[in-house]
Amino acid sequence: MRMLINVPETVVADALRGMAAAHPELTVDVENRVVVRRDAPVAGKVALVSGGGSGHEPLHGGFVGPGMLSAACPGEVFTSPVPDQMVRAAAAVDSGAGVLFIVKNYTGDVLNFDMAAELAEDEGIQVAKVLVNDDIAVTDSLYTAGRRGTGATLFVEKIAGAAAEEGRPLEQVESLARKVNDNSRSFGVALGACTTPAKGSPTFDLPAGELELGVGIHGEPGRERRAMMTSREIADFSVDAVLEDLEPRNPVLVLVNGMGATPLLELYGFNAEVQRRLAERGVPVARVLVGNYVTSLDMAGASVTLCQIDEELLRLYDAPVRTPGLRWGV
Template sequence: MRMLINVPESVVPDALRGMAAAHPELTVDVDRRIVVRRDAPVAGKVALVSGGGSGHEPLHGGFVGPGMLDAACPGEVFTSPVPDQMVAAAAAVDSGEGVLFVVKNYTGDVLNFDMAAELAEDEGVRLAKVLVQDDVAVTDSTHTAGRRGTGATLFVEKIAGALAAEGAPLERVADTARRVAESSRSFGVALSACSTPSKGGPMFELPPGELELGVGIHGEPGRERRAMMTSGEIAQAAVDAVLEELPSQQPVLALVNGMGATPLLELYGFCGEVHRVLAERRVPVARTLVGNYVTSLDMAGASVTLCPADEELLRLWDAPVRTPGLRWGV
């Protein structure tokens, strides 16, 4: 085990203590496990709440701040947070304008956010939900009925967060979030398995010299196991898989995302190949984000997420954001 941890049981609260220390602009409740904008609730603004299993950082706690999420609920590693966390988060951030839950499509998350929505509504919070299900690799998977939710979560949280920051009402924020979620598609590749603290070793076997095409962000199986491919071949497989199911080919937002352990040097090389393939397919790229944003602990590999973007979505993408994990324009 090559992990920088104390004991497996304390990984999540230990990380939350570190977030609190590094980010005085956030309120981190280690006991209740919620990360909240320090200035929440923001008067007149719809609030965004997301969450999910830990191990995908900076998603979601690292996306809390002006222009993106108002609160995040981290679960145990690769395990859904519980409804109590979500209800507490909603109560902490609701200004009276309502709350949007951003939910990745995994059975546990979906059930728990549904229950939390009912509980929060009982307490008088106006609630809307958006389900992110962008991963084209498989339908139905280890933890999912339908497509898995992966990289598009970042697009949804950034764009809906920008619209909420402008003062748009809940219905419009939710509609735009759904438009982004429904039009984005992703495909991921693993070059090594991730290791969870509780297991203390790899989540699955991936012999050196092989890769998993279409892997999920918890190491769920993808489409096929293949002998090692070049960066260019991987880019072609990933981009073509995404384009095949992309509803529109207007200019796209592109996320070239690292799974955690792939060096940024390699990720930029992969980004070049993704751009090359997109140019060959005549898909214009409006914006590109490269880095480790929706990770799978120490998995080596990468994913590509594309979102067709009109002028309105591009404007919201470019709008200021100030979070630990994504920051520009302010």
């Protein structure tokens, strides 16, 4: 696999320098690896900090800006950032109203954010945490590290960001974020593995004519491997898998998310099948988002996330947002 890089060691720093050049509305600290909205700290408002391994762009740095995250901490590729980054980010964005850490449920992210929360509290910053764990492909939570955080992260960051922008206090922003997560489920498939810069070859072998069902977003193999399926069959499988775990009574937000190497042409075609299946299953749809938002480097494939909403969550979802990766209403 040929990559548009210099050397693997500088991939993250190079991307941050490029991001800084493209987005003057963000403060990008390349050395310390923190991306902060330029107007932070915003007086009287709760700040949102997230972070995780790099390779999932636009998540998380691309979601920094008014109406979404206050700061993001990018780690090495597929590696959680370190507590120092999170504490630095929290200190940069805290207005005194407190900071919410949005953490995807992976062992590394959880451990580092836990350590960071303690250190930030030592510095007098009020910190709350919300864990995103929407991936239903992980069925056996008792004997695993638990459900992974995937596509729902976008909905949590968007809706909690809107609540913070409205000036809601930390407890409310936290409980809204938790509500979004509790009402979200995702399922992903891979049509090809991804290639990390450090390794330079695919993370797993997927023979031609096969696909992986139930993959995460780190190039790890999925729950099972099957003979290649059509877009229609994958949509049926994914939607049905999600609906096994979430029986929405209210309308849902739908994210049809590309893993990085699947063209939008295919994603829109896949979305048509997802919408057909949702209609067949009697699930009312409030909003649909299609695109590459929570990616896995150059993995081919897609995930489906459903988030059951009520009027308040929908209003917050529709609220204006201005970030490199998500932008509407402004």
